[in-house]
Amino acid sequence: MTPGGALTGRWRVPGDKSISHRAIMLAAIAEGETRISGFLEGADALATLAVFRQLGVNIDGPDGGLVRVRGVGMRGLQAPAEALDLGNSGTSMRLLAGLFAGQTFPVTLTGDVSLSRRPMRRVTEPLALMGAQIATTADGTAPLVITPTAQLKGVDYALPVASAQVKSSVLLAGLYANGETCVTEPARTRDHTERMLTTFGYSIRRQGLRVCLTGGGRLSGCRLTIPADISSAAFFMVGASIAPGSDVLLEEVGINPTRVGIVNILRAMGADIELIDRRTVGGEPVADIRVCYAPLKGIQIPVDQVPLAIDEFPAIFIAAACAEGETILTGAAELRVKESDRIAVMANGLAQLGIDAEPRPDGIRIIGGQLGSTAATGAIDAHGDHRVAMAFAMAGLRASGIIEIHDCANVETSFPGFATLAANSGLNIVEQRV
Template sequence: MTTAASGQRFHLSQGGALCGRLRVPGDKSISHRAIMLGSIADGETEISGFLEGADALATLRAFRRLGVEIDGPRGGRVRIRGVGRDGLRPADAPLDMGNSGTSMRLLCGLLAGQRFASTLVGDASLSRRPMRRVTEPLAEMGAQIETAGEDTAPLRITPAAELVGIDYRLPVASAQVKSSLLLAGLYARGQTCVTEPAPTRDHTERMLAAFGCPVARDGARVCVEGGARLRGCRLEIPADISSAAFFLVGASIAPGSDLTLEHVGINPTRTGVIDILRAMGADIRIEAPRDVGGEPVADLRVRAAPLRGIQIPEELVPLAIDELPAVFIAAACAEGETVLTGAEELRVKESDRIQVMADGLARLGIAAEPQLDGIRIQGGRLGTDETTALIDSHGDHRIAMSFAIAALRASGTIEIDDCANVATSFPGFAALAAGVGLRIREA
């Protein structure tokens, strides 16, 4: 089991503006799915724009251990020689997912239908994250999955006599649970259907279709038929809107900013952060919209604008769940109060993102009141009487990057501890951010 080093620290000097053009790394969610589906497809799959971050690389290494030949990544390019629906082979040791919850939950579904046993492990953070919401519906399909005492990893998957398709209604909106069940459904008898209480990212459905797998959609319900085979294809992965979100916020709050983010995925199930920031008064323009491999992309131009506090619409929460820590920084710089509800999912991410963000904002002199399912943030002046504010990211990549952006409006310097896991989703963050005006250095 691996544990990322915790000693890396970001040092941020106050002020600055974000200007120029920037392309953030490839979409993490799509990168995971491209490796998974390309591996069980018939024939070769060629990928460009693959995210060479620790999380996506954990998925890639897992499929190599499962007998799949994968060339790369080199400059975001990957070639997969798919083994077909039934061609995976047992790994010779537990599959280490590192810090990646997406890898563990989706692979749990895919491996539940194999004819061999598998064990999934992760780092200390991932080993604390709940897995019951995936393992329980998979058990209804006939999967045999053993968890640790608190329904956490390691996950031990033994071959099932047979998986049977189910018609499952998600109690809480979750793209990971939906995707896990659909992947298991490829190996199940009959049809597997998932109904969502609110829209979540639909990359799995779009990519299954790109690989030639029929996907039936009817409103909030999506279905796949067991036994479907996939065909290798070419995929271009857009820039990750979750990574772009830090710069959307940074350019919005820093006077004088004018930044264009290139080739960003604007899948409508992922654009909640744009809608929330625009509701707060952000100046974000969508330029040159186009379609790439079934996914909509565009350039996003963002300029500094005065922000105001809002009640964040609950229907936007699932569409911005990963970007909400960055939104909290926007709220801290806005005039008035911002209120978030319906986001209890944030409590069980890489950290308790509600509490950790509230603690960090308090260190910067911002009144932030955590709630069970959200937070109340009173906008104000970012800064304390201390010369340097020390923020503990708790090893959470999105916490670290959010507070890095906060330095643009801080009245003093900021140091952020435990930043090594930024590489899980955004390798090279500090260098790219410095290149457009963030006053950041690593130590």
């Protein structure tokens, strides 16, 4: 990236990754046909789609975001001929561990080097309480070897740490369990699984931070529209907030109340963000989001916003680096076990750009200042983390010199075409493929 520029225009970022995963999973085990529009054609979501083709599900597409899935019902999946490779997708592995725990055939789940380092006991342990038999490495990582069990039993599980992936994994296993399965959260997390189960006609009972379902029901095929991903929109929201002269309109972005931490945090920092034409699409609230440049100030990020913005913190850290004063994040230890250790990797990258960034066990302290260049310090290493790479790309809008980002091919996992869209919007970015 060469320094400077402003973001302008209106566009729709790709479909929501979290919802795309769940749409394929539930459509596959539903009865009848499901037609999905807005599906994210990124590597992670495509990995989930490929898995269900290996399990005998007839799927047409994706073609311009359109997918048609002919569901096989709750018990219609077929045993795969080989291990199922989920690439870099932690969401796929954790959710599918729950879905496959109740099947009548063995399954092995594998992934790339990054995914094979991520912790999986957080899902295998509660699933074991239900009777699931899932073997991991000695470190509790993939591959996951799932052996059929006679019958899963419902569980009343209190999450020790707020995690939508763990909640969803337990609920998906609960579809195949005897009796009632309940999950209680310590704090609110994204509720896409619950919303989508309801869309497919499955009864869900919610009360506060507790959600329950009874196993043995059925899902019915339907039509789904997937909104634009707020996690992808977040990079442009931050870019427009930090670059003078910016004015962008992001169309049909999902504003699920369990995902709007990025909006709340940026507004608390002084960002000029307007939500226009609020409506419902595919069971999810959406809006067009207009963002104009505004000077930002550092804040103490409210702990209750952390689970609502857990995937957006790399972008938020760039906003903090461009804000006046100090920004402090606590209660976000989950960032240590994402596609990379996002606290350490972002702190190292910010330090290379001359920003005072102090990593802490569960967060970070950032003092806003002038972003520099990597010309003297060397390129920023994104450690294969798509969100880190895109965050530092936006830093180029306020840097004093060129920023080079290496090991960033995984941007395609969540945001295919990011570099092209960013360049067309005003970011001085050049993508070099090796």
